[in-house]
Amino acid sequence: MAAAEETTGAEETTGVHEATCEEAPWAEVTPEAARKLLVAAVEAFAERGYHATTTRDIAGRAGMSPAALYIHYKTKEELLHRISRIGHDRALEVLSAASERDGTPTERLADAVSSFVRWHAGRHDTARVVQYELDAPSAEHRTEIVGLRRRSDAVVRGILRDGVAAGEFDVPDVPGTTLAVLSLCIDVARWFNVRGSRTPEEVGALYADLVLRMVSARK
């Protein structure tokens, strides 16, 4: 399932950003059986959590036998790590692509927030796994992931600093505000529901506006 719903017609609001493979999200995972298992795992982990998901459940969703999992992945935890790693890469990619585009800090911040939020809403199953199952992996896997998170932090902090320097933003506490902005975006994955009344684009636009209000110089 999980069809691409956002790139089909619609780059109207934020202009001409080209897709960084939003349509076939797991295309780089080969062979096909390995991808099917991974997609099934994302679904199951997002729905019930890593620990509550059994290897039999994953294999079942992929239409295979439980043993098939171990042909492509050494352990259940390696499967989680692969998901988490790729997911973090994608999220960071989306965020930093937006931040590197030309424009004023205000425009870059709005673009970054709305892109990041759209990703967390549109791929909220992946995002949920990525954000909530950090404790499950082993220590070495965790430090690798933590590095990627720090880079997201640096991206947002950079935009805020630029905005303050340019006089566009009024932000007394840059690290604290960075934390709040990222937290706001990330938590979208927790509450977003496909059956809800808002599309990822709407949430992205709303959040970009709210964040701009948080940082804009008051009069």
Next chain:
Amino acid sequence: MAAAEETTGAEETTGVHEATCEEAPWAEVTPEAARKLLVAAVEAFAERGYHATTTRDIAGRAGMSPAALYIHYKTKEELLHRISRIGHDRALEVLSAASERDGTPTERLADAVSSFVRWHAGRHDTARVVQYELDAPSAEHRTEIVGLRRRSDAVVRGILRDGVAAGEFDVPDVPGTTLAVLSLCIDVARWFNVRGSRTPEEVGALYADLVLRMVSARK
């Protein structure tokens, strides 16, 4: 605007105050053995998640045998439900107490946000269980919990509506902004770390400021 605590002023540090009993959070759980088990479970659930926590682990932390758990609780899930129920009650209590205090919508919103955030930061282990283990309980337990959440939503939405009516706030999308405000506060439980550099009070003050910026009428 650092602290909105002039009402409870004197007793905050050494206080023997009992109003919303922040010091002895699980005082209502009796007998003592049941409380010790529950506190141990909160610790374990917050650290590893509900499904990854074993009854042996909980009992071990409480210094008891695994079987002791079943004298006070029918199942492991009932233990989770008790924690979740009490936690939700407390969080809602904190939030609505702040919202019912006298003051302008601006003051009430700042007070509500900073109180709610202080609770989520100070009791972040409880909050984490409360917020992340919603899927674990059975259906009937879940609907009970969902009701409490809707009341939190109503409290914040009420303040926002009052502020708009009074002309203090400029909020184009009240339900959306309500969602964002609550999401921001709740997610504190995910990232807050006691070993971090910020106290719950500092985060509360920062967040109250950020939220006021999100809603205040622009000039």
Next chain:
DNA sequence: GGCCGCGCTAAGCGCTTGCTCACCTTCGGG
């Protein structure tokens, strides 16, 4: 003092879990 009942434990039951292994296909190359 004898006895009951409560709180608790040691031992263990039945079951599920992550994972393995012997075996079965399918298929391109000599």
Next chain:
DNA sequence: CCCGAAGGTGAGCAAGCGCTTAGCGCGGCC
């Protein structure tokens, strides 16, 4: 036409799970 590798299966193992049960110590009451 056979071969060996690659990808898949069914059955099942050891370990760990939630939970139960038989029995133990001990304080209170007649």
